[in-house]
Amino acid sequence: MSDLRQSLRTATIVGSVMVFVALIGALTAFADEPIVSGVLTLTQLILLLGAFAAGYRTESGRRGREGAILSMGLGALSGAAAMAFLGVLAVIVDLVNLRSVLVNATPALVEVLTLDRGLPAGLGVLLAVGVVGGALGAVWNRIPGWFRRELSLGGAAVLLIGILRGKGLDPWAAAGLLAAITLGAYAYSSYGSSILDGYRRFERGNESMTRLVLWTVVAAVLLLLPQVLGVYATSVVDLVGLYALMGLGLNIVVGYAGLLDLGYVAFFTIGAYVTGLLTSPAASTHLGLSFWVAWPVALAAAATAGALLGIPVLRMRGDYLAIVTLGFGEIIRILVMSDALKGILGGAQGIIEIPGPVLGGFTFIKPQHFYYLILLGCLAVVVVSRRVSDSRIGRAWVAIREDEDVAEATGINLVRYKLLAFSLGASFSGIGGAIFASWVHAVFPNSFTLLVSINILSLIIVGGIGSIPGVILGAFVLVGLPEILREFADFRMITFGALLVVMMLARPEGLWPAKQRRRELSADTLEA
Amino acid sequence: MRRRAAGPIDFTKLVVSGIGVAMLVFVAWRIVLTASEGTYGWPTYASQIVFGLAQGGIYALIALGYTLVYGILFMINFAHGEIFMGGTYIGFFVIEAFAESGFLQTHPLPALLITALTAMLSSVVLAIGLERIAYRPLRKAPRLVPLITAIGASLFLQYAFRGLFGTGVKVYPDTHLYIAGIDLLGGRYDLGGVTVRPIYFVVFLLAVALMLALWLFVQKTKMGKAMRAVAEDKDTAALMGINVDRVIVMTFALGAALAGAAGVMYALYNKQVTHTMGFFPGIKAFTAAVLGGIGNIPGAMLGGFFLGLAESTFPTLLGLDAQLKDVIAFSLLVLVLIFRPTGILGEVLSRRKA
Numbered sequence: 001m002s003d004l005r006q007s008l009r010t011a012t013i014v015g016s017v018m019v020f021v022a023l024i025g026a027l028t029a030f031a032d033e034p035i036v037s038g039v040l041t042l043t044q045l046i047l048l049l050g051a052f053a054a055g056y057r058t059e060s061g062r063r064g065r066e067g068a069i070l071s072m073g074l075g076a077l078s079g080a081a082a083m084a085f086l087g088v089l090a091v092i093v094d095l096v097n098l099r100s101v102l103v104n105a106t107p108a109l110v111e112v113l114t115l116d117r118g119l120p121a122g123l124g125v126l127l128a129v130g131v132v133g134g135a136l137g138a139v140w141n142r143i144p145g146w147f148r149r150e151l152s153l154g155g156a157a158v159l160l161i162g163i164l165r166g167k168g169l170d171p172w173a174a175a176g177l178l179a180a181i182t183l184g185a186y187a188y189s190s191y192g193s194s195i196l197d198g199y200r201r202f203e204r205g206n207e208s209m210t211r212l213v214l215w216t217v218v219a220a221v222l223l224l225l226p227q228v229l230g231v232y233a234t235s236v237v238d239l240v241g242l243y244a245l246m247g248l249g250l251n252i253v254v255g256y257a258g259l260l261d262l263g264y265v266a267f268f269t270i271g272a273y274v275t276g277l278l279t280s281p282a283a284s285t286h287l288g289l290s291f292w293v294a295w296p297v298a299l300a301a302a303a304t305a306g307a308l309l310g311i312p313v314l315r316m317r318g319d320y321l322a323i324v325t326l327g328f329g330e331i332i333r334i335l336v337m338s339d340a341l342k343g344i345l346g347g348a349q350g351i352i353e354i355p356g357p358v359l360g361g362f363t364f365i366k367p368q369h370f371y372y373l374i375l376l377g378c379l380a381v382v383v384v385s386r387r388v389s390d391s392r393i394g395r396a397w398v399a400i401r402e403d404e405d406v407a408e409a410t411g412i413n414l415v416r417y418k419l420l421a422f423s424l425g426a427s428f429s430g431i432g433g434a435i436f437a438s439w440v441h442a443v444f445p446n447s448f449t450l451l452v453s454i455n456i457l458s459l460i461i462v463g464g465i466g467s468i469p470g471v472i473l474g475a476f477v478l479v480g481l482p483e484i485l486r487e488f489a490d491f492r493m494i495t496f497g498a499l500l501v502v503m504m505l506a507r508p509e510g511l512w513p514a515k516q517r518r519r520e521l522s523a524d525t526l527e528a
Numbered sequence: 529m530r531r532r533a534a535g536p537i538d539f540t541k542l543v544v545s546g547i548g549v550a551m552l553v554f555v556a557w558r559i560v561l562t563a564s565e566g567t568y569g570w571p572t573y574a575s576q577i578v579f580g581l582a583q584g585g586i587y588a589l590i591a592l593g594y595t596l597v598y599g600i601l602f603m604i605n606f607a608h609g610e611i612f613m614g615g616t617y618i619g620f621f622v623i624e625a626f627a628e629s630g631f632l633q634t635h636p637l638p639a640l641l642i643t644a645l646t647a648m649l650s651s652v653v654l655a656i657g658l659e660r661i662a663y664r665p666l667r668k669a670p671r672l673v674p675l676i677t678a679i680g681a682s683l684f685l686q687y688a689f690r691g692l693f694g695t696g697v698k699v700y701p702d703t704h705l706y707i708a709g710i711d712l713l714g715g716r717y718d719l720g721g722v723t724v725r726p727i728y729f730v731v732f733l734l735a736v737a738l739m740l741a742l743w744l745f746v747q748k749t750k751m752g753k754a755m756r757a758v759a760e761d762k763d764t765a766a767l768m769g770i771n772v773d774r775v776i777v778m779t780f781a782l783g784a785a786l787a788g789a790a791g792v793m794y795a796l797y798n799k800q801v802t803h804t805m806g807f808f809p810g811i812k813a814f815t816a817a818v819l820g821g822i823g824n825i826p827g828a829m830l831g832g833f834f835l836g837l838a839e840s841t842f843p844t845l846l847g848l849d850a851q852l853k854d855v856i857a858f859s860l861l862v863l864v865l866i867f868r869p870t871g872i873l874g875e876v877l878s879r880r881k882a
Contacts, residue, residue, distance in 0.1 A: 023691070023692050024691030024692055025691055026691075101693065102693065104691070104692070254672075258672065260676070262679070311544055311547070312544050312547060312865065315869070319603070319604045320869075322604070322679075323811065323818075324862060324865065327815075327857075327858035327861060327862075330811075330854065331854075331859075334855055335855070337851075338852055339849060339851060450807075454679070454683060457679070461676060490691075491687075491691070493683055493687045494688060496680070496683060497684030497687060498684050500680025500681075500684075501677050504669075504676050505666065505677070508673055
């Protein structure tokens with residue numbers, strides 16, 4: 001009896017989430033996004049996954065695991081019940097005109113929900129999807145873990161490639177890919193460790209040689225990447241790089257020193273405007289200096305601004321700091337946009353005609369050119385981050401993050417180290433701003449909203465707070481993917497919001513956690 | 529405030545005080561300058577003060593939500609501005625339906641009452657859901673974690689409303705309510721060269737009434753007593769047989785109800801409703817809560833009115849561009865944090881600085 005109740009409760013939760021997803025328009029938007037051409041669209045996959053999740057949760061919530069038929073039955077019931085919510089939604093949308101309130105309750109939604117078969121026949125199909133998905137979800141729980149992992153890897157590969165291709169995969173290609181990745185992953189998990197061991201043994205004997213080869217390969221890939229990718233793909237990589245650069249800067253402030261800075265965009269703004277003022281002949285200053293003169297000034301200006309903001313607020317506790325920095329970011333944007341400073345900063349028109357950097361007669365114009373500039377910036381920032389975090393300063397930051405009072409008692413000058421974190425993070429953002437200004441050749445106040453700060457914060461949290469590879473991964477996932485999948489653009493911010501909450505609830509250490517955090521966690525468990 | 533070992537000269541303190549004094553001198557200088565020019569007469573200031581009181585009442589009502597939650601959980605409910613927005617949004621659909629059916633024109637008072645109650649209820653539902661899903665599991669987590677969750681929740685709510693109800697700006701219908709021949713909601717009257725909108729007085733008085741009700745609730749009822757006990761010490765309160773979870777839910781609900789009511793009142797004179805409308809009032813209300821001393825109920829009220837008045841009068845008083853209105857609130861916040869981090873009335877924070 002309790003199993004039945006559990007299955008229906010799960011169905012209610014999944015069903016409500018699915019109704020919400022339908023009403024924000026996600027299902028309608030993805031209906032034209034085939035994954036396997038002619039067989040499966042992204043919308044259908046989402047429906048199936050919903051039912052699957054209901055079945056999976058029902059089965060994993062059961063106390064006993066006996067009875068394969070019973071478990072499949074409960075899963076199928078749960079999946080079907082979840083889909084029934086969508087069925088009811090389809091009927092309501094069909095009968096009542098809700099569009100004046102809920103903009104996405106359209107006939108198109110009914111079509112999508114009935115899988116193009118119309119009411120009432122489509123309802124049967126929808127329930128069938130629920131039954132199949134739910135039963136599969138229940139079965140999924142009962143198959144061995146190793147197979148689950150490999151199969152989901154294969155499924156993820158099909159999904160990713162199917163979406164990236166735009167017109168979806170051929171059914172046979174999809175099946176082949178699924179089989180290949182699954183088998184490959186299986187082979188790797190069985191023999192991978194022995195291969196890796198063999199490599200390690202080899203590496204131990206020839207350390208300098210293997211390292212040289214490894215770094216040469218990495219360097220060659222990084223250097224040749226823009227030649228292989230097209231203009232558009234390179235500009236996406238550039239954007240990812242720029243965000244990674246700033247993410248690494250914010251990572252110092254939030255990840256290392258534990259100070260939540262929500263006004264990080266302010267330093268980006270300062271860097272960009274300083275560069276604009278110094279280099280653009282159209283700016284009020286008419287200086288027209290070179291980018292190479294401008295960026296150190298931008299860096300210094302951002303770092304100074306960081307210190308100036310830091311002095312009054314660093315005595316505050318964390319949550320105060322968040323709000324004050326948020327306010328600061330808004331003040332900078334309002335000031336930049338205001339008529340009061342229009343004579344200098346150009347008001348809403350911003351500064352235009354910012355030239356690209358010139359290096360010995362060569363002008364940076366194309367995304368491919370800026371790729372190298374951004375790569376250089378990222379490398380510099382990674383090196384600085386690593387060196388600083390391993391130094392005495394980095395240890396002081398960790399101490400402050402963990403417990404301010406204890407840190408102070410051990411002789412750490414709180415204000416000095418916090419200021420250092422603040423201005424170092426700000427200076428990275430300033431470099432980002434300088435590159436940004438010369439890349440897009442113009443700065444407008446509207447490019448510098450709070451959402452930039454939130455984007456950067458999201459990417460370091462999703463990637464792994466305090467972790468350098470995590471931040472870079474986060475930039476790829478949160479900046480790169482939405483650029484490639486244009487249909488997602490409308491759902492970008494809502495996904496970020498949901499991701500922030502879900503990550504904090506389920507995996508606060510991020511996708512690629514920092515080693516130190518991992519150590520701290522295991523140390524905790526040892527003590528407990 | 530943190531007491532630190534006194535060196536020969538505390539450099540940071542010097543710089544901080546320098547910045548603060550410079551800001552104060554600037555303010556004083558501008559006030560004297562504007563006053564000596566005498567461009568603006570009392571009518572300007574009078575209408576600004578009336579508007580400031582109404583706006584301050586709204587800030588105070590939202591600020592109470594921050595303060596109530598902070599007093600009990602020591603956490604900034606960053607998504608509180610979105611709870612204010614959510615109530616206003618749902619209220620819009622109700623009042624719009626009343627306006628279309630003609631009920632609003634024939635029976636304005638019951639229509640408005642139902643609108644306000646629906647808005648309050650929607651805000652309460654949002655807040656309770658938020659507490660249950662996002663905040664409760666993190667009650668024991670490090671401080672940064674719930675704060676980031678709250679930021680995520682705020683973003684999520686904004687864009688959920690955008691996704692559900694579209695991107696367009698919704699406009700509250702014109703509402704008229706005649707009492708003794710005066711149009712209390714939609715009227716504009718000319719009194720000796722000053723334009724008077726009675727709605728500002730209505731909003732101010734309603735805000736004060738709601739605050740009084742809250743004050744009585746917290747001081748006189750059993751639940752209020754339980755809330756104060758939990759704010760004092762959660763564990764001891766639990767030992768005394770208080771259901772702490774219920775008290776926390778009640779706190780969120782109370783704050784949300786006030787925010788929902790504030791939303792409808794705000795929309796009655798400001799008209800426009802968008803999914804981002806909660807952002808600035810939210811931050812400013814937080815500023816107001818800090819001004820008055822966060823965690824302190826009368827402090828939030830005082831801070832709200834002070835901020836409302838400052839925002840409406842300072843641009844003219846200081847001879848600044850009206851565009852820079854939003855800068856004033858944040859500058860005030862920084863000034864308060866420099867000179868009196870505990871706020872005007874607050875001693876709470878210094879004692880319980882966790």
